[in-house]
Amino acid sequence: MATEILMPALSPTMEEGTLAKWLVKEGDEVKAGDILAEIETDKATMEFEAVDEGTIGKILIEEGTEGVKVNTAIAMLLDEGESADDLPEPSAAPKASSDDSEDAEKSAPAKAKSAAPAEDAPQPDRSPDWPEGTELRQQTVREALRDAMAEEMRNDSTVFVMGEEVAEYQGAYKITQGLLDEFGAKRVIDTPITEHGFAGIGVGASWGGLRPIVEFMTWNFAMQAIDQIINSAAKTLYMSGGQMGSPIVFRGPNGAAARVAAQHSQDYAAWYAQIPGLRVVMPYSASDAKGLLKTAIRDPNPVVFLENEILYGKSFDVPVMDDFTVPFGKARVWREGGDVTIVSFGIGMTYALEAAEKLAADGVEAEVIDLRTLRPIDYDTVLASVQKTNRCVTVEEGWPVGSIGNHISSVIMQRAFDYLDAPVVNVTGKDVPMPYAANLERHALTSVDEVIEAVNQVTYR
């Protein structure tokens, strides 16, 4: 049977083109791969090849014709033994196939799904992280992180840690201290200085049946590896239709340390919190560092675990339990109060808590919420608090544009607008690269005074 040769689409966006030139004429025999015509698209002139063999029976569109729609019959190809006289009338240009996008839109939910849960009344989980009466001991964040890794490595032989100076040097910030002695060089691996490369090797290993912990000496250096974190780790489960999850933890110190200037002092919380497919954790206390890191190592998804160098040496109560974990997506209320809600996470909590103490001395009771995880975010705890206090201040060290505070403000505005007695104020780092000079650095970061000032602003004091 004769075959219609159709006007091809030669680029992702092409809808029509010019049939610039025929390179065959009626009666010519063609085989697959022969150039039939030159077709001009909006971007280029392309050669158009035959797919089947046969004889050109009739040319339906003359050369030089502009605006030929994709899928219009442009010629008829005859099989062996057929004649051009037998040809039927060509069909009209078919409609674009399988294009039911209008129907799709109609049947889609009226409102795009937002990250916020659908219920209007927030129902926060206020259960304690450990049972009442549990024995507590003082531990630094550094020790808590190491214990979390060691416990998970004892439980699961596929867990290993790799990174710069994690083994023989015992960790640039001593987070992996002692791990090489206990687990050996097979599972505690010093890498060359090559973030992009070892992040990719880590992701590949996670597909191959292991549970890597990839330590970045700091998250600043992970910018070299961000393609592997986002394009390979975060997106592959989706792109594979659910076949290829990446159970991997990327961890290390994030944000400003002290006097290390612009290239070594950046907070990536908002960057990674934007990426679907990632879990993003930013602990403040030692118990959260431990409980969340253990959860991260067990999670079947890629986790970005943002620590802070200044917090490493800080001590907190940590429960003495066989297997202490903290779930993702559950904020912690550090301090209850009815006058204003202060939402923070990571090192921002140091400003928030100190400000709350000072405000209390002044008669203002702040409720202080530590988000702990930034993906998922526990919106309900924030909203329930704002419905009680009617005022909110967010605190973080990162830059102001597109900050976590901006996002929290937006969710509060959309879901608790009627409860607000003042606009939400975002306390953030300044919109500048981090300066080196001690006085300038102090000003570039946020401060307890700025948090107090913001609370005064939302309480009209």
Place this chain on the structure above:
Amino acid sequence: MAARKTQAKPNVSADELKQYYRDMLLIRRFEEKAGQLYGMGLIGGFCHLYIGQEAVVVGLEAAAEEGDKRITTYRDHGHMLACGMDPKGVMAELTGREGGYSKGKGGSMHMFSRDKHFYGGHGIVGANVPLGAGLAFADKYLENGRVTFTYFGDGAANQGQVYETFNMAALWNLPVIFVIENNQYAMGTSQKRSTSTPEIHTRGEAFGIPGESVDGMDVLAVRDAGKKAVEHCRSGKGPYILEIKTYRYRGHSMSDPAKYRTREEVQKIREEKDAIEHVRDLLLQGKHATEDDLKAIDKEIKQIVNESADFAKESPEPALDELWTDIYADVAPQNA
């Protein structure tokens, strides 16, 4: 045609030759059909065809054992067919349908099959190289004796992360074969305009990784080189580099008019070096098959390809709920 002098190789059976012919022909016909469906608007976005390079994957698959892994770039349809993935599932992914390997959510460049140990299908040039070394890292850690074929092109060979990976793969003795499919053009930039030293297989020397250059239009040469590389990796000697010199007949992607090379250059290689014609000649000259035998294979392939196209057209588009699935896993993947 067959300007190339073909000689019967003693180390191949008639059945093997026929199998290579069949496997290469399947890729070519599948890709021609994909090109056709693209022209009809049924396949969208970027679509990179493998036509001309068939001997590379078919030769290397002949050197692989069950359980070995493979990972490649976005020119990936041939690799999937060669490792035994279902043409229907591949074609339906190209048309973005529910029956595709990624339920229509990955497309031409992002397909995977844990069953067949195929780890993608990656759209970022060079990014799959450390990922492939990571798969090999896991194999070595788990001591399972597997090797990983990590395919990339002459263009990707200029990415920095490739050399970061060479260093670690050699340092840690990883069982990974770096397969550089040198088709001579990184999109529109010829190798001589992009690459300071043309012998890419020597790029591992600085890291102590052996490498060799292979005629990628000769499936038997590819297979033999592959066997040698596999033996090297499996015996614990670390990585190996195969630079396989091949040629793509079509543009970089469907929207590339390929004006950077002459029609004559392409035609000359098609006529003198075509890998499928080469095996066809071996089969006929060696009296391993008759014209009729080959016609029967052609017919069988045509039917498989047509069925895959029918399936890809008939499979429904993914349900709208699929937009929100597979973002997070509830459980860890099964160990590969």
